[in-house]
Amino acid sequence: MVSILARCNLSRLTLAGLWVLLSGCTGMPPSIEPVSPFDVQRYLGTWYEIARLDHSFERGLSNVSAVYSRNDDGSITVLNRGFDTEEQQWQQADGRAVFVDDDSQGHLKVSFFGPFYSSYVVFFLEPDYSVALVSGYSTDYLWLLAREPVLDQTQVSRYVAIADKAGFDTDKLIYPRQSRHP
Template identity: 60%
Template sequence: MNHSRLFLLSVVMILTGCTGLPDGIEPVSELDLERYKGTWYEIARLDHSFEEGLSSVTADYALNPDGSVTVTNRGYSDEEGKWQEADGHAVPVEGAPAGHLKVSFFGPFYASYVVFILDSDYNTAYVTGYNRDYLWLLSRSPEVDEKTLDDFRKTAREQGFDLGELIVVDQSRNLPASKGN
């Protein structure tokens, strides 16, 4: 099976999961989707089959007039030597804190998208899924300083995440030519 099909199949399989929350994880109470929209760079993640071998991963969020969010995830497949893209749709979970959304990349199947830490400038976000197998550090910049990464690791451990499979994402294709190529 080629990487594109595996990527799509894995996304579909993960999104048939749950829209609940990991025990003890609290979504941020305030999330201004207008400020959250735009491009976020994946700095670190717990690796999964649907992102395996992908570098320079980004997530683009566009706010729709009905309050939903269009999601475009993009990453470079080192194995295939080309970009992979998956388009989805997110909506706030009814009755939940603002940082708890549900996202779908395939029909009516949704999975949790939980922003549990967001800095006041909307420059970094810690995101998980319905359990602690999913974890991302997102940033508005393709690079963060070591302190930001260390703080993320420390907080994730304190929140009960197993960081044994954590990878720092190569963002070199998203850096200016003088730095990344």
């Protein structure tokens, strides 16, 4: 009887710990605030990755883009594509995003793997929706996205300075090549 109760308590602790861990992935760094007001209709469409902090799920990819479209249920379809320079082929990841609070704030959670979500926080956005800075749940995740595949160096420097001021380690940014798209 004692071992059954101990296992039940351990399972509850494990589930509680897992819930805390997973819910923490939809938070945001304390140094940023999501864009508000946020107009999802203007955000939809194609974005090109100008710079990012390195992480395993995009390692070795160039020509990275994301296409966002609205679903009938209010969620957003996310289609990420990139060219794998080692395998010499296109890679694609399909995901789904939903707003964490309401659609007037640029704080979403996105999933590419079933029920597991992670933060997608638009914390800087040009008024014309041409350039965005996006964070994950921590300052280990940063993307500089633009509507055009290339920005001039003056523009890039300006956005990198904004990210640096927000606490991101911009010395570690990767600038993927943007030379071809399917």
